[in-house]
Amino acid sequence: MDDLKFKFLGLINKQNQSKVPSMGLNPELLNPIESLHHEKKIIQAGNSSDNESDQDILESIESDYYKPDESFDSCRHELRKLSSTLSCNDIEIIHKKLERQQQVVSSKVLQLILQKQNLCNEEFKKIIKIQEQLTIVVNICKMSRSDLALAKKQFTTASLGILANYKKRQILQELLYSLNTIKTLQRTDDRLQELLKEENFPGAISLLLECQSAAQTYKHFNCVAILASKLQDTLDQTEETLDNTICRLCTDFDDKTYTSVQEAYKLLRKSQTAIDQLHMHFTAAIHNSAFNIVYSRTGGDIKRQYSQLCQSVPHEYIINCLIDLSKGLWKILRSYNQVLNWHSNHAVSQQQVDNEPEDTFNNHYITQKLKNGMSKIWHDVEIKISTFLNIINIEKYRFEEFLKILSIINRLIDIGNELCNIKSLNLYNFMKKQSSIYFSHYHNLRLEELVIFFEHEGWELCPVKKNFTSINLQEFKSLNALIINSQNLIINNDINEDVIVLSGWLEKYLNTDLCPFDITLDETMDESILEKSYDDGSGDFTDDSDDDNSINEKLIKKKKYYTGPIMTNTSLSILRVCGKYLQMSKLLKTISSTVIYSIIQFFEFYFYSVHKLFTSDLQISAESLYTPKLKLTLARIKDNLFFNNHTEHKQGKIRQPIINNTNYFDNNDKLYGLAERIIGVESIIELGQQYNNLENYLKNLIHQTDNNADEELLNQFYSQTISSAVDLRKPVYMAVIEKCIDISKIIGLMGKVNWEVKDVMSQHSEYVDEILKDIQDIQIKFNNVGSMKIDDKVRWALWENVAHLINHTLVEGYSNAKKCSNGGRGLMQLDFTQLKTKFEMTTSVRPMPHSEYVEMYIKAYYISQSSFEEWLEKHKEYSVKHLSGLISCIFQSNKKNRQRLISLVEEQRSNR
Template identity: 30%
Template sequence: QLLMHFSSAVQNSALLVAKSHAVAGDNTRPPDLHKAQYVELCKLIPAERFLGCLVDLCQALWQVMCSYWAVLTWHRDREPAGESLLSEDIEARYVIEKLRGGLQRVWQDIQKKVTQFLLASNIAGFKFNQFIQVLDIVRRLMDIGQDFCGSQSEELQQSLRQQSFNYFKDYHRSCMEELRMFLENESWELVPVKPSFSILQLQELRFLRSPARTSVPPGSPSGSRPEASLRLASADGLCLFDASCQPFVLQPEEEEEDLFDAVASSPADGPGSAEVDSDDSDIAEELKRDFVDEMTGDAPQHKHHKPTTRAANSSSPFVTNTSLNVLRQFGKYMKMMDVLHTIAFDVFLCMSQLFNYYLYAVYIFFAKEMSDFRENCLSIKAQKALQKIREDLCESPDGEGQEPSSKIQVPQLSTLVDLTSPENLFGLAPRVVAAESLQFLAEQFMFLAPHLEALLPSSKRSCVQAHLQTVSLSAELRQPTYMTVAARAIGFDQVLSLMERARWDVHEIMSQHSYYVDVLVRELQLFLMRLSEVSKQIPLPPEATDILWEHAIRIAHRTFIEGFSQAKRCTPEGRAQMQLDHQQFVSKVEKLREQCQPLPDKELVEAYIKAYYLMERNLRDWIVEHSKEYSTKQLTGLVNCSHLNKKGRQGLLNLIEDIAASPPRK
């Protein structure tokens, strides 16, 4: 009888809550709410009342559970000790056993009522934050069910899984389209965040800050791995089933901490100037918001910040408006994983697509030109990863043979970003911001990896480490991104033209280096001066300046080799002149910038000059050994100017042709 009483209490509590929120509607014959069945009432609850009704329903059913738990506790506290055979003791033990068995029955009744309520409503039309709140409340209820009777709440989980998966699939599609729009409107300028900026300050990722979850972001002292369980903290006293607790109360969102550096973001014009983002008339309305959900119209409550026009604090991380929004999306996706474990793996795969698309955009905007020109500037692993990203995410140019919603377009660089002007070093500033913001995004993904693993089923956790292999390739994109600038900014063609006019068939040893050396050194000096000018606009990280300088010197040395190979005739004295020119170049360049290591490719020039003096057999072996380091044209030029007789030269020229025609060695 007691169990039937609690079953009726569940029915009546659910019915009363549904009646209090149901609206008859505008039908010509509106239903009588007092006579309507529970499921029918659930269908009459308008969307704007759904969340409040769900909270009230769960709270009412929680009260029933608390009452049942109180009854069970009362009897358990009076459970007879030992194996007494007194009739009243036997009866007491029987009651306790029945009450313990009734835990599952009461929970099944509660689970059924909530499931009916959820299935009667169209939660697919909710805004993302509302949808997450629904899942969070139901997840709290399932946690209570676990504590109440050890139930896994399969019925509730199944009712949510398909609805949630379909909702998230549409949401992710809209996020990817929004990401493409942001990338196509991105100016690749720094957002002036504070030097102390941490992604855990973002409202969307704040739920990771509880002690059991929090590790230390990149750049901070290392912390411990988060605990395996990442469930949201339950209300105090939940396990005690205290009826005075309210575990389903919706907490108002806290205001986000101020992330932005007031000094870096304030205009340089002095007092009286407007705030950085006060004049945003030139920004499209949809871009003033973060990722606006095209499906639901959901817009987060934080402002879009105009990039700074001054050099940001050199210790601040490289963040763009787009990368900041991607980080916010990471938080939303992880929240979805946290509140609904059944689709956590699907959500993780979508989250990895956000990162991959940003990486691919940086590649095609800033690195593809050089990587196409020089195949070896990216590893085979990186080339395959980029190809896979394109195949998995991007529509083919003709768009044939694909479902309309399965892939998205390849983003196009904004026409406002100038990568062709020599005055701005061929867009060095946006290149640096793009490459370094990608690297910062990669570091944050790696920081989140332990949290992601904890949110996934144990059988799927290896996928996080697998994706980190792609994430780690971000650093590789620095090379082709910066190499383009070094290749274009220095007048190597002018130097090559001067070398072509030089005479190498002289018969006396000169004491003065050639004029083209001064021209080349001056070009490198100007390059360093222009780098200094760019560093006043944005901080240039050491990795960027190192790559730029290294590649400039590498091309300079390649210019030496190419120029020497153009010689029609050459005497030993001419070779000595080549050696003098190169030595003077090295001496002057080493003074331009502190160099911890030898100048790159210096040994290639020295070896090329010295090869002139080798005997035929030794020169043959040298050509075979160095055939990958020098072009066919350069090797041919070396042989044509050698001291060998005609027959010896012809034999070596034939060897060079054979090497060029043979397939590359693995």
């Protein structure tokens, strides 16, 4: 071995040698110094190994030598440790080391053998003792066999006969047992039929399996072989019965029956097959139920496809058919959910009982299959509903019918979301598309109807209860809770209307026999918003009349005054349509922006039309009657809402109503239509209040759409249009007031007054009496305005208009004075003081509105000429004519200043 090793190392060294020939000399001879060093190393290695203890040498041996590995090759192990450049010196050192290790190991082994030699001798002694005992046992066995042979020879024939007869007896007993078993098997079929009829499927399967096992034992009998075939047929029939039962459970789930079926399939070891069959039957049940329901509404050829049948459903049966279809498919969904619950409730108990890997795998397979199956079941339901919905021509339906269809679809979407956490895109897209089409068509019709309705409005009170709000209308029935909650709701990112409405609603239907489509989807209520009768002057109402149609007649006969909210048929109709629109937006959030814009259009149309109608006969200058907000609102509504005959009709724009039937405007007995004007204006203000009640709810709808433009539009509507409704009182009521006061007569009487008196007289002028007479006449007429009691706010607005007209008339009359002395200014002050005092006493309105307008004009006469120009700069509420008259009186002796100041005033007004 050593020779082989050295030859191998020599071969390697030859490959690594330099290409320069060595001339046949030994490398050690070429380098005698290195050879000497090498010898020293070997000597040192030998000395060091001699100095080491045996224990240290044993510990230095590598662990690989101690491994019980038969394939271990020590030579290869040592060769692998050598470096790529071999040296004889290194090899001799390693050899010396290994040789020393071998000597130590050999010495150690010999030492251990000597230590265990005594124990080995003792064990040999024990083995010799066992050998002696075995010899004794062998001798005993030989003697026993010899005795048994003797006993065998001594048996008699009688003893053998007894044994033969006993054997025959045993055989006959076994045969009798077999015959009884076969008889029992023959009678099993009747018991099986009884168990199947009782739907005791586990008992039937257990009995069948026992019979089959018994038949297998006695299959050598011909009758049993025939019976085994019959039992197999019965087993197949039982599995078919199980399959039919599963099919029935898809539409009418029963917990007891399903438990029996599952236990039977478990005995058959076909639990996975049962779940596969279950899904197949659910899919078939959806198809068959949908087909049969639609077919019942059409009749005809049963071979037609489902989509063709849907197209044959008559228009008048569409909604009822959709409800029936939803009910039928709901039963299937409910049954599947009950199957899920059954397996969920039994999962824990099955895990505790089933310890086998196969049972665990089955349970996992069933759980995953059922969870994934719900989405597939819902997908099939959605396809059936969507196929049916595609036949609907939505524009042919009335709004209530459309809402019913929309409610059904919305409820189906909610069911899909709750049960499967799936967004039913087919149904949702249908709702979105059809709602947009229907709403656009419906809204255009409602706008046109609103115009016609307004043109035929009688402007009579529609007496409603004192606590009337929009939620009393049946159109707001389904929105009551949302509107009430929204009044105290802070809009934030956590608001979700669906949570308010749908929280836990489905559990009620899943756990009971109720169907979400059995009840009316948008329940109506008995609407009670009209008051029956009125107490005289008190404003409290009593229900002593049951005839709503007699309200107005009794109101006239008994002179009872109405003090409740002022509503008209038009304003009530607007609220009803708004309720319908909000119902639609509740069902489909995507059209919320369009709905809110349309609701705003209704109010703006009524707002602008009331203004146009009741200010059509206004004759005085309207500059001071309109607030900037009211002007801006009216101009914006006119531009955005209406089109004229010279422009092309645009979507969402309507024609302005035709102003007709205004004969009462010229009727002094009816106070120039004051009652109608009050009803018109106050109904706008009341309608605005009802819109204010909806503000939070509308903002919530806009907030859910995340549309900043819509939010700005809504804020503008409330901050400008709604808030400017009260400003309509002034221009509308002024159209009446200007006819009650003879302005030209007052101006004429003021023109006859001598304003150049030297001393102030104690008696006021004649025109003051004329004005006070008109005020008293107006007060009498205000107390007899139709059948309603004028509200304090309305009364104040009327008297404010009276004061406004009187004060502007006085300034107009005073500005006509060409010359005026200090006494004349004193007379003006006296006249106005007397008028103001009598006005406040007569009307109980204190202080007299706009009185400072006259007082400031009169006092301007006493301003110094140096400060007068500054006064002109501050007071721009007066017209050029008024200021020119004032300047002419003050500077009547200074023509240059008079002309300069008049030119200055004209220039200032032209730049405004």
